[in-house]
Amino acid sequence: MKEENKAPKKGANSIFRKKWFFPAVYLTIAALLLAVVVWYQNLDNQLPSAGDDQELSDNYTPSPHDQDAEPVMDSSEVIKMPVADQEQAEIVTKFFDYDASAEDQESALILSNNRYYQSTGVDIVYPNGEAFDVLASLSGTVTEVKEDPLLGNVVILSHENGVSTYYASLGEISVQAGDEVKQGDVIATAGENIFGKNNGTHLHFEIRKDEEVFNPEEFFNQPVSKLESVESEDVSEEQDTSSITSEEVNSENADEETNDEDSTEETTEETDETTEDSSEDSEETSTDSEE
Secondary structure (H helix, E strand, O other): OHHHHHHHHHHHHHHHOOOOHHHHHHHHHHHHHHHHHHHHHHHHHHHHHHHHHHHHHHHOOOOOOOOOOOOOOOOOOEOOOOOOOOOOOEEEEOOOOOOOOHHHHHHOEEEEOOEEEEOOOEEEEOHHHOOOEEEOOOOEEEEEEEEEOOOEEEEEEEOHHHEEEEEEEEEEEOOOOOOEEOOOOEEEEEEOOOOOHHHOOEEEEEEEEOOEEEOHHHHOOOEOHHHHHOOOOOOOOOOOHHHOOHHHHHHHHHHHHHHHHHHHHHHHHHHHHHHHHHHHHHHHHHHHHHO
């Protein structure tokens, strides 16, 4: 019995006495410790990333429409001529500028009802008087669509920083008030109006900032920011074509007719007085003859 009990102990003691036993134990423990250290370091490195993500989530709310959202007008957007083919387009009526040459000033006068008006924009035509699409010169919002008896169909676009563009003498209109349009969108076709009937099918185009008019030719292919750096044009003596209405023209014609009627009445009265005087002289002469 004693020999049987001692046999296992002898086997266990023989394992401890092996030269490779304790090195193997040390290597196993070292491997476990190294694994724990590596795991802890990875966990520690992940904590700041989670904190950063949390901070971003607190300060930023992503929008599902971020990719589609675009500003109404970029301050660096370049003012384009409101036509598709600039090479074919011709400016037949210029903007009236007091500093321009006599020839340019003459081409900036509009004759209507025997009266000259100073143009506050430009009139654009295509060869042979053909119709053409009118494009948005800048991105913006349609603030007004109207039909004027004198100026024809009119569309006004508003932009940032008090800038607006004005389109008159239009044919078929493709937008309505409240629409958001991008630069280059078709807003109408060129048409005719009474005020510029001598130009046939054309577009009357104006650029304004804070209700002051600017020469469009000076700002075509220029950034919008240039409007802010340029002093307002002196338009105190200029006639604003956009404010001219058929009622005003009719009123002017009525005044002229009234003046003509007054002249006619005065001439008639003078003729009547002359006739009466002649009659009195004839009566006196006849009386003298009888005596």
